[in-house]
Amino acid sequence: MALLDLANPHRFLALARAFIPTLALIAAVLLALGLVLGFRAPPDYQQGETVRIMFIHVPAAWIALGAYSLMAISTLGTLVWRHPLADVAAKAAAPIGAAFCLLCLVTGALWGRPMWGAYWVWDARLTSVLVLFLIYLGILALWRAIEDPGQAGRAVAILTLVGFLNVPIIKFSVDWWNTLHQPASVFRAGGPTIHPALLTPLVITAAGFGALFLALHLAAMRNEILRRRVRSLRLIAAADVEAR
Amino acid sequence: MRLVAEDLACVRGGRSLFAGLGFAVHAGEALIVTGPNGAGKSSLLRLLAGLLPPAAGRIALEDGDPERSVGTAAHFVGHLDALKGALTVAENLGFARALLGAGGMEIEAALAALGLERLAEFSARMLSAGQRRRLALARLLISPRPLWLLDEPATALDADGQETLARLMAQHLSGGGLAVIATHAALKIERVVEIRLGVGGIA
Amino acid sequence: MIAALRAVLARDVTLAFRVGGGGGIGVVFFLAVVTIVPFAVGPDLPLIARIGPAVLWIGALLASLLGLDRIFAADHEDGSLDLLLITPIPLEAIAAAKGVAHWITTGLPLVVAAPLLGLLLGLEPQALAAATATLLVGTPALTFLGLIGAALGVAMPRGGLLVAVLILPLTIPILIFGVAATTAAVTDPLPFGTPFKLIAALSLASFVLGPIAAAAALRQLRD
Numbered sequence: 077m078a079l080l081d082l083a084n085p086h087r088f089l090a091l092a093r094a095f096i097p098t099l100a101l102i103a104a105v106l107l108a109l110g111l112v113l114g115f116r117a118p119p120d121y122q123q124g125e126t127v128r129i130m131f132i133h134v135p136a137a138w139i140a141l142g143a144y145s146l147m148a149i150s151t152l153g154t155l156v157w158r159h160p161l162a163d164v165a166a167k168a169a170a171p172i173g174a175a176f177c178l179l180c181l182v183t184g185a186l187w188g189r190p191m192w193g194a195y196w197v198w199d200a201r202l203t204s205v206l207v208l209f210l211i212y213l214g215i216l217a218l219w220r221a222i223e224d225p226g227q228a229g230r231a232v233a234i235l236t237l238v239g240f241l242n243v244p245i246i247k248f249s250v251d252w253w254n255t256l257h258q259p260a261s262v263f264r265a266g267g268p269t270i271h272p273a274l275l276t277p278l279v280i281t282a283a284g285f286g287a288l289f290l291a292l293h294l295a296a297m298r299n300e301i302l303r304r305r306v307r308s309l310r311l312i313a314a315a316d317v318e319a320r
Numbered sequence: 321m322r323l324v325a326e327d328l329a330c331v332r333g334g335r336s337l338f339a340g341l342g343f344a345v346h347a348g349e350a351l352i353v354t355g356p357n358g359a360g361k362s363s364l365l366r367l368l369a370g371l372l373p374p375a376a377g378r379i380a381l382e383d384g385d386p387e388r389s390v391g392t393a394a395h396f397v398g399h400l401d402a403l404k405g406a407l408t409v410a411e412n413l414g415f416a417r418a419l420l421g422a423g424g425m426e427i428e429a430a431l432a433a434l435g436l437e438r439l440a441e442f443s444a445r446m447l448s449a450g451q452r453r454r455l456a457l458a459r460l461l462i463s464p465r466p467l468w469l470l471d472e473p474a475t476a477l478d479a480d481g482q483e484t485l486a487r488l489m490a491q492h493l494s495g496g497g498l499a500v501i502a503t504h505a506a507l508k509i510e511r512v513v514e515i516r517l518g519v520g521g522i523a
Numbered sequence: 524m525i526a527a528l529r530a531v532l533a534r535d536v537t538l539a540f541r542v543g544g545g546g547g548i549g550v551v552f553f554l555a556v557v558t559i560v561p562f563a564v565g566p567d568l569p570l571i572a573r574i575g576p577a578v579l580w581i582g583a584l585l586a587s588l589l590g591l592d593r594i595f596a597a598d599h600e601d602g603s604l605d606l607l608l609i610t611p612i613p614l615e616a617i618a619a620a621k622g623v624a625h626w627i628t629t630g631l632p633l634v635v636a637a638p639l640l641g642l643l644l645g646l647e648p649q650a651l652a653a654a655t656a657t658l659l660v661g662t663p664a665l666t667f668l669g670l671i672g673a674a675l676g677v678a679m680p681r682g683g684l685l686v687a688v689l690i691l692p693l694t695i696p697i698l699i700f701g702v703a704a705t706t707a708a709v710t711d712p713l714p715f716g717t718p719f720k721l722i723a724a725l726s727l728a729s730f731v732l733g734p735i736a737a738a739a740a741l742r743q744l745r746d
Contacts, residue, residue, distance in 0.1 A: 400602025
């Protein structure tokens with residue numbers, strides 16, 4: 077189906093109705109499978125049982141980054157092609173991406189307590205995700221602050237793109253900051269290779285999270301389209317009372 | 321009941337708007353204040369409402385509740401409609417009732433009197449300028465106060481709205497109420513006293 | 524009169540949640556300040572834990588200054604302030620009600636967020652509890668002192684920065700005793716109770732002084 081067909085909200089709503097249950101089902105099956113495999117996987121020789129947190133932590137980080145990339149592409153659609161669904165897609169992705177980002181941070185903290193002896197250490201990767209979370213919160217706040225959806229969409233588009241260009245710079249500088257100050261006490265986890273027994277549940281959970289994200293995203297887009305329709309109907313109705 | 325002003329003077333931003341202004345408004349009467357822009361019509365109303373301190377003179381509501389100041393016996397509808405866009409029409413009016421005191425019409429009845437009943441659950445920010453003005457005027461009905469201070473009340477109102485305003489005003493006055501209205505538009509009100517403010521004093 | 528004050532409080536809380544998500548922005552700002560500090564001092568957890576209470580207090584102080592200027596200015600701009608002034612209710616009581624509403628929507632969320640942010644800074648459970656307790660008792664003082672600045676900046680369209688500049692010096696005693704009490708809770712020789720009671724006293728005093736001074740400022744400045 078061409079992108080142009082999707083621009084029609086009617087076509088999109090019909091499509092969403094068909095896809096959301098399917099995606100939700102796929103997500104449920106994959107996540108259930110990932111959960112079982114995750115608990116049946118052997119404990120890591122270094123991290124022990126806590127390695128299982130990684131099956132949630134790592135996919136959550138991927139989804140958080142993926143959602144942000146999706147937002148950046150959508151906002152490009154808003155600014156360059158003025159695609160009517162682009163800012164709907166960007167707006168719908170923001171809270172879901174932020175939620176996965178928070179999930180990543182919380183699981184990271186829970187993992188850090190037994191491994192590092194503290195809920196939080198200023199590890200470069202964790203800190204970068206925290207900064208990403210802050211950017212997400214700023215975008216959410218900007219969406220709420222501007223009443224008119226079109227205007228809000230353009231403002232958020234600029235912020236999202238600036239953030240997107242900035243994320244690699246932030247990541248680089250945080251890494252530099254961290255190695256500069258690297259305290260000896262911090263234990264660096266994870267080698268470059270992962271045992272296949274650990275890789276399988278990780279990939280399956282990640283796929284499940286991906287399907288879950290798509291299902292939630294489509295549902296959120298549908299809600300946003302309907303919310304905008306209610307808003308414009310109300311505006312028309314208010315003007316109607318005036319004309320009467 | 322009688323609203324009396326004696327020897328009133330108003331100074332705004334170092335400029336004397338008027339001085340030596342005196343008048344009396346009796347129950348059932350409306351005082352219409354006219355005059356060119358900048359003559360001090362709005363300032364006079366704010367003075368009467370107690371929102372501005374007079375530079376000189378005395379304002380009193382005789383035979384009223386001696387415990388109440390003139391301001392708290394008055395409704396004030398100024399240039400601004402005192403509405404919160406994030407609240408619904410009914411919520412805005414409900415807040416005004418909680419603040420100014422109940423005892424007048426119910427919310428629904430007051431909205432109906434101004435033709436806003438179908439907009440009760442709408443956010444106030446969706447209203448047009450005329451609808452906002454109607455909602456501001458609905459405050460006059462929910463809480464009974466003897467003195468109405470209205471600053472250009474007909475602004476943004478359509479013909480139907482102006483008729484409604486004139487009818488409400490007539491009801492208020494025939495019930496022994498008083499009103500002071502700053503306006504350029506001719507209002508269909510009987511028993512009117514008029515003062516005209518000029519630039520730099522009373523014309 | 525109680526019903527009218529409750530209406531003022533309920534309206535301000537409702538408005539805060541419908542416009543801009545209530546205390547959300549303040550908490551995000553608080554989180555941002557706390558996140559920034561380790562970048563300045565380096566990822567040295569023992570050092571961060573030691574200055575943690577101070578970081579929490581500075582973050583909460585700065586976050587509670589946000590939006591302070593809107594307390595009265597928003598009502599001034601749309602004419603609602605006139606409505607508040609022609610009620611028989613004393614202006615001091617209305618100012619107090621608005622202060623309470625502002626604390627509920629900005630101060631309280633900061634107190635709730637403080638333990639979580641304390642974890643980021645590696646605070647011990649004891650220090651975490653002490654910092655949260657001092658913030659719970661101290662943030663009302665910040666709000667009610669801020670009320671004075673809010674009233675002074677009522678007629679200024681962009682009074683935010685000015686209000687912060689006016690209020691910041693007045694909040695120094697609260698900061699001193701807040702951080703002192705938290706540090707005292709961790710290091711044994713100093714008593715926790717004395718500075719803690721002093722912040723409580725400062726809060727109570729500003730609950731009285733703030734609304735009176737704010738009402739006086741509003742009476743002087745309205746036009």
